[in-house]
Ligand code: G3D
């Protein structure tokens with residue numbers, strides 16, 4: 001920190017979705033090697049951090065990701081999981097409709113119940129590298145995002161890296177914009 005105007009923020013972000021939709025892969029792809037990993041076995045969560053600079057706002061942001069590690073423990077710890085959470089990615093797997101249905105029936109409901117009322121959430125359709133005629137079409141994702149008032153809808157591939165950086169950047173920008181008001 002050299003410039004007076006520079007500010008440091010810390011945001012707690014969660015990545016939610018059914019097992020195997022690609023939550024851990026997305027976080028790993030985004031933070032690559034610049035992370036510290038802190039596994040809390042009793043909570044069933046991995047906490048990972050990354051620091052970035054957002055030039056647009058002349059701000060340093062420390063991102064603290066909460067990743068569900070043990071699905072079975074999630075029910076017990078979800079209050080802690082969401083406490084003070086600034087934003088989240090709601091992730092489904094475009095190859096499995098059941099994971100798409102869970103967004104509304106489970107993950108969004110939990111986010112609304114336990115996270116801050118002004119928390120930002122984005123809808124993510126992951127595994128877009130596997131897209132074919134049987135997968136959840138983009139228009140369905142777009143319609144759901146509109147219906148649940150998600151701040152955005154993005155299709156990603158943690159495998160190829162497609163849109164991963166922009167999904168997280170977009171989330172952080174939106175959280176930052178809200179926090180600066
Ligand atoms: P989770 O954290 O939501 O439970 P993971 O999901 O990140 O562990 O991913 C589950 C499986 O999906 C992994 O495969 C992972 O490699 C795969 N996966 C994640 N994202 C993508 C993607 O964008 N495209 C494709 N094709 N696969 C993806 P394994 O075989 O290791 O279980």
Ligand code: MG
Pocket residue numbers: 023024025067068069
């Ligand atoms: Mg995982």
